[in-house]
Amino acid sequence: MSTELEELYQEVILDHSRRPRNFGALENADVLVHGDNPSCGDEIHLGIQFGPNDTLAEVRFSGQGCAISQASASMMTMKLKGKTRSEASALGLAFRDLVTGGSAEQSSSIASSSPKLGDLQLLSGVRKFPQRVKCAMLPWRAVEQALSQSAGESTVSTEL
Amino acid sequence: MLRMALQASVTPCLPFPIFRSSFVIRHSSFVIRHSSFVIRTFPPRHSPHPAAHSRVHRTADNSIDWQALREDFPILDQQVHGHPLIYFDNAATTHKPKSVLDALRHYYERDNANVHRGLHELSSRATEAYEGARSRVAEYIGAADAGEIVFTRGTTESINLVAHAWGGKFLRSGDVILLTEMEHHSNLVPWQLLAQRAGARLRFVPVLDDGTLALDQLDELLTPEVKLFAFTHVSNSLGTINPAADFCRKARNVGAVTLVDAAQSAGHMPVDVQEIGCDFLAFSGHKMGGPTGIGALYGRAEILESLPPWHGGGEMIVSVSLEKSSYKKPPHRFEAGTPNIAGAIGLAAAIDYLEGIGRAAIFEHDSRLARYALDRFAELPGMRVLGPAGERGAIVGFVMDAAHPHDLTTFADQRGLALRGGHHCNQPLMRRFGLPGTTRASFYFYNTTAEIDRMIDILRDATRFFGPK
Numbered sequence: 001m002s003t004e005l006e007e008l009y010q011e012v013i014l015d016h017s018r019r020p021r022n023f024g025a026l027e028n029a030d031v032l033v034h035g036d037n038p039s040c041g042d043e044i045h046l047g048i049q050f051g052p053n054d055t056l057a058e059v060r061f062s063g064q065g066c067a068i069s070q071a072s073a074s075m076m077t078m079k080l081k082g083k084t085r086s087e088a089s090a091l092g093l094a095f096r097d098l099v100t101g102g103s104a105e106q107s108s109s110i111a112s113s114s115p116k117l118g119d120l121q122l123l124s125g126v127r128k129f130p131q132r133v134k135c136a137m138l139p140w141r142a143v144e145q146a147l148s149q150s151a152g153e154s155t156v157s158t159e160l
Numbered sequence: 161m162l163r164m165a166l167q168a169s170v171t172p173c174l175p176f177p178i179f180r181s182s183f184v185i186r187h188s189s190f191v192i193r194h195s196s197f198v199i200r201t202f203p204p205r206h207s208p209h210p211a212a213h214s215r216v217h218r219t220a221d222n223s224i225d226w227q228a229l230r231e232d233f234p235i236l237d238q239q240v241h242g243h244p245l246i247y248f249d250n251a252a253t254t255h256k257p258k259s260v261l262d263a264l265r266h267y268y269e270r271d272n273a274n275v276h277r278g279l280h281e282l283s284s285r286a287t288e289a290y291e292g293a294r295s296r297v298a299e300y301i302g303a304a305d306a307g308e309i310v311f312t313r314g315t316t317e318s319i320n321l322v323a324h325a326w327g328g329k330f331l332r333s334g335d336v337i338l339l340t341e342m343e344h345h346s347n348l349v350p351w352q353l354l355a356q357r358a359g360a361r362l363r364f365v366p367v368l369d370d371g372t373l374a375l376d377q378l379d380e381l382l383t384p385e386v387k388l389f390a391f392t393h394v395s396n397s398l399g400t401i402n403p404a405a406d407f408c409r410k411a412r413n414v415g416a417v418t419l420v421d422a423a424q425s426a427g428h429m430p431v432d433v434q435e436i437g438c439d440f441l442a443f444s445g446h447k448m449g450g451p452t453g454i455g456a457l458y459g460r461a462e463i464l465e466s467l468p469p470w471h472g473g474g475e476m477i478v479s480v481s482l483e484k485s486s487y488k489k490p491p492h493r494f495e496a497g498t499p500n501i502a503g504a505i506g507l508a509a510a511i512d513y514l515e516g517i518g519r520a521a522i523f524e525h526d527s528r529l530a531r532y533a534l535d536r537f538a539e540l541p542g543m544r545v546l547g548p549a550g551e552r553g554a555i556v557g558f559v560m561d562a563a564h565p566h567d568l569t570t571f572a573d574q575r576g577l578a579l580r581g582g583h584h585c586n587q588p589l590m591r592r593f594g595l596p597g598t599t600r601a602s603f604y605f606y607n608t609t610a611e612i613d614r615m616i617d618i619l620r621d622a623t624r625f626f627g628p629k
Contacts, residue, residue: 002241002574009567009625018628040566040582041596064596066564067626130571 007125008132009067013075015087017067022077026060028152035063035142037134037158042069050150054085061142062074066135068126074137085147087116092140092147095120099136101127134158216516224521230606232257232513243576246611249557251396251424251602252580253446256510261447263509267502274498278473281500288620292503293508294491297456300511301422301441302432305461310491311504313616314455315423316346318442319390319492323350323459323465326388326440330417330533333359336385338416339374340365341592345585347421353387357580365391367592371398371547378410386416393431394424397586397598398547399555401425408437417463423447424553427514428604429523433458445503450510454503457494464490471496522605526554529603529612536616541623544599554603557584560619565599570621577615 026032026047036043042065050097051057057075064070075096080088094117138158145156210446217228230236238245247255256377267289273282275290291306298306312318331337335350339366355362365381382389389411393404408418419440425431426446427558433441440463444455459467469476469487473496478486487493514522533556537543543563560568565581572579582597590597601615 004241005571005574008570012624014629038587041587041590042566043596066566068567132566132570135566 004125004128008129010122011123012119012122013071016071016074020061020070020074022074022081024060024061024062029060031143031146031149032153033146033156033157035145035158037065037069037138037139039134039159040066042066042104042135042138044069044073044139044142046087046139046146047137048143048146050085056080056083056088061139062148065138066132067084068123068132068135069138072116072123072136075123076139076143079118079120080087080143088143091120092144095123095140096137098124099126099133103107181548188219198368199440202381224517224525226605227608229517232259233606234258236606240576240578241574242510245576246607246614248603248607248611248615249578249580250604250607251447251584251600253452254427254449254488254604255606256449256451256506257513260506260509264451264502264506267505268387269352272502275501276492286501289505290499294502296508296511297504298458299424300515301443302434303457303458304434307491308458308461308464310356310457310459310464311496311499312442312455312457313453313500314377314444314446315384315421315442315475316350316444317418318440318455318457319347319421320350321470322442322459323354324442324470325494326417326463327354327358328470329466329468331358331360331387334385335360335387336363336383336490337361338363338365338381338386338389340391341367342371342373342391342398342400342586342589343392344396344421344423345587346423347390347392348420348588351388360387361385367589370549371395371400373400373402373537375403375406376573378407381414382410382414384414386411386414388417388419390419390421392424394422394428394553394555395547396424396555397584397589397600399496399552399558400551401429404436404438408439411439424555427510427522428519428526428553430519434458439463445507445510448510449513450507451503454500454507456507459490461490462504464494467494469493469496474496475499525605526603527551529607529609530554530556532609533601533612533615534602536612540616540619542627543619555600556602557598557600559595559598560623560625561627568599568619568622571625572615574616575621577618579615 026049028049029047030050031048033046035046044061044063046061048056049058059080061073061077079091098117098121122137126132141156143160145154217225219225235255236245236247271282271285271289273286275283275287281414294309294311295306298309303309310321312321327370331354337355337360339348339351341364351362354360363381365378368374389407391402391407404420411418418438419442420436420438422431422441422443426443439460441458446452451555476488476496478488530552534545537545538560544559546557568577569581580600584600
């Protein structure tokens with residue numbers, strides 16, 4: 001088995017893709033975002049319920065897609081629950097940097113200055129598979145959209 | 161069988177009393193000598209192509225040596241991620257034999273010039289080779305006249321040409337364009353755009369669960385409002401081979417014009433426009449061993465002559481004043497600007513190569529690979545194959561319970577196996593089957609059953625890797 005493949009599909013990632021956490025429709029969601037990746041047909045429906053102090057009280061998703069997009073969404077929902085809007089936003093930026101790469105130096109500085117990414121760092125293997133970055137980013141594109149609104153339903157696409 | 165196929169492919173060609181444009185083409189054979197090869201970019205129009213045949217690798221009993229043919233494709237001999245390359249993405253694009261690469265190199269090293277205008281030697285050579293390529297394409301698909309071949313960038317541009325030139329002139333509000341549910345986006349979106357411009361409607365022949373079209377509904381769908389019936393010859397996702405000649409005969413009975421998308425058939429099986437009886441036929445060079453950026457539109461002479469230009473510019477005019485212009489006859493009326501000269505020459509070289517093997521032999525070989533793949537797929541757990549169980553093109557789309565097409569494709573790539581995962585420019589068809597996408601293995605004559613065996617091993621490993629623990 002190739003090392004790159006093992007880095008991309010770590011056991012934790014495969015586990016999240018087989019048994020996604022926080023999966024299913026969110027009743028009483030304040031914001032609902034439908035995201036899709038038209039190049040491969042992956043889709044996500046992300047529901048967020050905001051709590052006091054601008055926190056993301058509840059985050060759930062449904063949809064279908066490859067192991068990377070499903071695991072990324074599952075791990076994301078676990079990470080975002082309880083975070084404030086601005087913390088969620090900062091995590092989104094850090095995650096984007098993680099999966100799009102950059103120089104090794106930048107990457108290591110991201111890793112050290114953003115310990116809050118935690119398990120999400122397991123998805124850094126995507127870096128070596130540029131065609132799969134959109135898969136990992138799809139749920140985060142949906143969050144970015146969700147954070148830009150206080151209520152309602154909207155759509156987002158990796159191709160727009 | 162092979163011998164019969166070869167005999168069929170050397171049947172004396174139709175006469176080509178063509179070139180009604182302002183220059184004269186010499187009816188001579190134009191043979192380029194290059195290293196140990198003899199490359200014909202401009203074959204004689206009234207004789208078979210012995211040079212092309214003699215280059216084909218054959219075994220002692222004169223049958224095709226399929227394994228040895230691989231040596232003509234340098235790209236196949238490489239490691240990808242530490243494994244020997246297995247290229248099963250031929251429906252997307254095929255590899256190019258050395259003879260095509262040599263023809264391109266020879267053109268740029270010896271004959272490069274603009275066509276149709278120059279009065280110097282190189283321009284004559286380039287023009288002769290370019291127009292010779294047109295004759296070669298005409299002959300290859302059984303067109304009565306080289307004037308019926310318009311060079312385009314490929315299938316997509318060919319179809320857009322018809323949508324603009326024919327559609328703009330003949331389609332009226334309330335008319336119907338009949339398509340099928342299995343069309344590639346390139347044979348769907350141009351008609352959507354045309355329908356919007358003209359106020360016309362689209363209608364579709366449904367796809368059945370087995371991947372074939374609902375043939376019994378065709379008579380009902382072909383009403384007098386149908387002005388055009390455009391359909392694919394071979395489905396790029398399902399491998400289905402549609403009965404093109406039947407479709408064209410039925411369409412003609414209601415006065416509808418027909419367009420055949422031959423992108424997946426032109427390089428894989430005998431395709432003859434007169435046997436099919438179509439008005440238009442479109443295909444791409446790069447899916448049949450030729451270069452990218454070149455393809456052709458066949459249009460029946462009478463229809464092409466009735467069409468206005470679609471692109472304006474040099475090459476397509478007779479005279480120009482500040483206010484207006486007059487246009488050349490087809491095919492040059494539809495070829496504004498400097499054409500893809502090298503591409504056309506490369507396409508002709510690809511045709512020489514394919515005819516050296518024989519398209520009937522290629523079809524037989526490809527079909528054998530597809531059948532072998534279907535048999536072996538049946539051994540895998542949680543495997544669902546799309547498309548007809550019977551005769552099909554060398555395309556097998558499938559889904560596996562254990563893994564999403566994108567994960568499967570990434571996994572395979574790491575083992576040197578090039579598959580394609582996704583919707584294959586067939587989004588409506590994927591929706592029809594309730595799938596986000598499929599994984600597709602598509603073969604060509606240089607592929608082998610041993611490569612299919614390795615694919616099965618890789619897919620079995622993928623099942624273990626991604627499947628439930």
